[in-house]
Amino acid sequence: MMGNEVLTTDALQIDRELGQQLLYQMMMVRRFEEKSAELYTKEKIRGFLHLYIGEEAVAAGVMHYLKPEDNILCTYREHGQAIIRGIDLGAIMAELYGKQEGCSKGRGGSMHLFDTKTKFYGGNAIVAGHLPLAVGLALADKKMKRKQVTCCFFGEGAAAEGEFHEAMNLASLWQVPVLFVCENNLYAMGTALQYTHAVTDLKTKALGYGMPSASVDGMDLTAVLKAAKQAIKTVRESGKPFFLVCNTYRFRAHSMFDAELYREKAEVDEWKKRDPILQFTKYLRDHALLSDDELKKTENRIEKEIQTAVDFAEAGTWEPLDQLTRFVYSDPVKP
Amino acid sequence: MGETTATMKITYREALKQSIRDALHQDERAFLLGEDVGRYGGAFAVSKGLLKEFGPDRIMDVPLSESGFVGAGIGAAVGGMRPIVEVMTINFGLLAFDQIANNAATLLHMSGGQINVPVVIRMGCGIGRQLAAQHSHSWEPLFAHIPGLKVVSVGTHEDARSMLLAALKEPDPVILFEYTAMLNLEGETSTDFQPVDLTHAKIRRVGKDVSIITYGAGVYKSLQAAEALAQAGIGAEVVDLRVLRPLDDKTVMASVSKTHRALIVEEAWQSVSISSEVSARITEQCFYELDAPVRRLGGVEVPIPYPKHLEDGSIPQQEQIVSATKKLLQHD
Ligand SMILES: Cc1ncc(C[n+]2csc(CCOP(=O)(O)OP(=O)(O)O)c2C)c(N)n1
Numbered sequence: 001m002m003g004n005e006v007l008t009t010d011a012l013q014i015d016r017e018l019g020q021q022l023l024y025q026m027m028m029v030r031r032f033e034e035k036s037a038e039l040y041t042k043e044k045i046r047g048f049l050h051l052y053i054g055e056e057a058v059a060a061g062v063m064h065y066l067k068p069e070d071n072i073l074c075t076y077r078e079h080g081q082a083i084i085r086g087i088d089l090g091a092i093m094a095e096l097y098g099k100q101e102g103c104s105k106g107r108g109g110s111m112h113l114f115d116t117k118t119k120f121y122g123g124n125a126i127v128a129g130h131l132p133l134a135v136g137l138a139l140a141d142k143k144m145k146r147k148q149v150t151c152c153f154f155g156e157g158a159a160a161e162g163e164f165h166e167a168m169n170l171a172s173l174w175q176v177p178v179l180f181v182c183e184n185n186l187y188a189m190g191t192a193l194q195y196t197h198a199v200t201d202l203k204t205k206a207l208g209y210g211m212p213s214a215s216v217d218g219m220d221l222t223a224v225l226k227a228a229k230q231a232i233k234t235v236r237e238s239g240k241p242f243f244l245v246c247n248t249y250r251f252r253a254h255s256m257f258d259a260e261l262y263r264e265k266a267e268v269d270e271w272k273k274r275d276p277i278l279q280f281t282k283y284l285r286d287h288a289l290l291s292d293d294e295l296k297k298t299e300n301r302i303e304k305e306i307q308t309a310v311d312f313a314e315a316g317t318w319e320p321l322d323q324l325t326r327f328v329y330s331d332p333v334k335p
Numbered sequence: 336m337g338e339t340t341a342t343m344k345i346t347y348r349e350a351l352k353q354s355i356r357d358a359l360h361q362d363e364r365a366f367l368l369g370e371d372v373g374r375y376g377g378a379f380a381v382s383k384g385l386l387k388e389f390g391p392d393r394i395m396d397v398p399l400s401e402s403g404f405v406g407a408g409i410g411a412a413v414g415g416m417r418p419i420v421e422v423m424t425i426n427f428g429l430l431a432f433d434q435i436a437n438n439a440a441t442l443l444h445m446s447g448g449q450i451n452v453p454v455v456i457r458m459g460c461g462i463g464r465q466l467a468a469q470h471s472h473s474w475e476p477l478f479a480h481i482p483g484l485k486v487v488s489v490g491t492h493e494d495a496r497s498m499l500l501a502a503l504k505e506p507d508p509v510i511l512f513e514y515t516a517m518l519n520l521e522g523e524t525s526t527d528f529q530p531v532d533l534t535h536a537k538i539r540r541v542g543k544d545v546s547i548i549t550y551g552a553g554v555y556k557s558l559q560a561a562e563a564l565a566q567a568g569i570g571a572e573v574v575d576l577r578v579l580r581p582l583d584d585k586t587v588m589a590s591v592s593k594t595h596r597a598l599i600v601e602e603a604w605q606s607v608s609i610s611s612e613v614s615a616r617i618t619e620q621c622f623y624e625l626d627a628p629v630r631r632l633g634g635v636e637v638p639i640p641y642p643k644h645l646e647d648g649s650i651p652q653q654e655q656i657v658s659a660t661k662k663l664l665q666h667d
Contacts, residue, residue, distance in 0.1 A: 047465035047641060098465075098642035109467045109641030123471040126427065127399050131653045145404070160398035188399055190375025196398035261383075262374040321648045 061224025090312030099316030110315025218246030369421025441485030491553035492522030605633025
């Protein structure tokens with residue numbers, strides 16, 4: 001699955017602070033989701049819950065180069081992006097609970113995290129449904145002469161949808177600044193890449209649309225950082241789209257309802273050896289950018305922050321039933 | 336239901352699976368295609384084990400491309416096969432809506448009767464698993480709006496076991512709605528499976544005071560409500576529409592003409608729905624039989640929220656069916 005990796009020659013400058021910040025983000029996403037899985041079994045969280053565990057380097061690496069004014073769109077597997085974007089952790093957890101203190105007022109749940117303050121446009125649960133939206137957001141930016149990038153995450157399964165191809169064509173035709181990030185975790189639910197794509201070297205799909213593209217080892221944060229830096233720079237400077245394929249792997253089941261009949265445990269174990277968090281921890285240690293003490297401190301900080309978020313969600317309240325029909329139409333504009 | 340034939344307990348899921356098995360055994364032109372029907376075992380485990388039994392040519396995993404594979408299913412049907420297309424859930428059905436509305440439903444007509452499309456398209460649907468606004472749709476009315484389609488709704492175990500087989504005998508496209516919230520539900524079916532028809536509504540419980548007309552996930556809820564109403568001395572007749580297009584007016588009107596009162600229950604949003612249509616037909620066809628205005632109990636006009644209490648609040652529940660029926664009866 002590897003090979004074809006396109007990396008820039010740009011040297012990557014990771015200092016102690018940045019390195020530890022990135023590690024913190026990935027560890028936070030991991031722990032938050034482990035906690036969520038636990039809360040799911042306690043039935044605190046219901047409905048669908050899709051975990052990003054194993055894929056953290058993709059969000060951490062790509063999003064590092066996004067600016068606060070850039071737009072972000074994701075799939076239903078978006079806790080990682082939401083956390084890294086800086087949406088309040090308590091508001092995310094409260095949303096997973098369905099409490100009205102959640103970032104979508106509880107109405108959306110795990111698959112529909114929204115936060116316009118951070119330009120986080122969801123959480124979309126129709127596979128590839130958000131790709132045309134991303135093109136539209138970028139088109140608006142272009143028309144209004146805003147220098148922003150729209151970053152759109154989706155899986156390789158989505159790349160088989162018509163909406164993917166339509167969005168790629170439109171973005172290229174209209175020359176709008178979208179970074180399409182394909183998180184190729186090799187499975188669309190239980191159907192492997194080779195059963196869903198005639199051409200499995202996904203980055204070549206951009207060719208037909210005249211769009212530049214690259215693929216990268218999505219388990220290696222430093223590689224993702226390098227590729228994302230180049231890709232986002234290209235989009236920002238050219239105002240045109242780019243297709244970035246991050247080859248990664250989901251360690252957990254597709255959702256909490258998945259019996260994982262379609263893959264061998266040995267395969268999962270093999271990929272776990274390339275755990276992005278382990279790899280990056282090693283990188284930092286090898287470069288003397290992380291001490292045992294610092295790691296411990298980070299772990300403790302994360303535990304505390306997650307506990308605070310869970311407490312916040314627990315203390316949250318249920319929206320009264322008599323408000324059921326809210327948010328169907330906008331409130332009349334006050335004169 | 337039946338006489339004193341032997342019955343067996345079966346889950347709704349297992350009944351659906353056995354119907355697919357039978358279909359594949361009965362007709363070598365039949366095959367199942369859909370997202371994750373094979374290696375994953377079916378998104379809802381309905382087709383679990385079938386890949387092993389029938390192999391990948393007859394249990395075909397397809398890429399995420401609803402318009403593409405539903406269109407391919409329609410094409411294969413035109414080509415002489417008997418495809419059973421599974422759209423994982425109705426929520427993704429709109430991605431295939433163009434194929435269904437503009438191809439499956441029209442080819443016979445546009446070709447002046449030359450081309451018929453014997454495709455069966457199964458979709459899981461319904462509300463009740465806290466899956467939020469994009470995954471909780473009851474879009475039966477959207478599909479039932481379209482001439483050229485036969486639209487059926489699997490509201491009982493009996494139909495889960497037999498409706499697909501009947502659908503495969505149809506010369507024209509059948510959209511078959513299954514209710515994912517009912518998959519684990521155990522029910523009784525007779526062991527000798529009587530073939531069902533795809534033309535008639537069915538009286539699931541006989542009563543003299545009021546007709547509760549419903550379909551899909553409303554059937555068992557209404558039956559439970561009827562049970563509770565019986566305790567209060569009210570005889571509710573439960574009519575399972577089963578076939579949403581074309582509607583079986585005769586059964587409905589006969590029931591309403593007998594009870595003189597009608598309550599229509601559905602989970603779909605109430606406006607512009609199956610209940611709107613049935614209500615209009617009752618008014619047109621047996622207005623003078625009515626002792627009270629027709630009442631409807633449908634989904635609240637809101638995208639389905641994630642939290643349980645709000646989700647429950649957005650569709651009719653048994654207690655509401657009971658109280659709406661009682662109200663209807665006081666309306667003399
Ligand atoms: C249009 C549509 N079809 C089917 C589904 C059901 N479904 C949800 S996720 C998924 C697999 C998507 O795989 P991929 O795009 O690779 O993303 P991943 O889940 O691996 O992150 C499927 C089939 C859906 N949500 N939307």
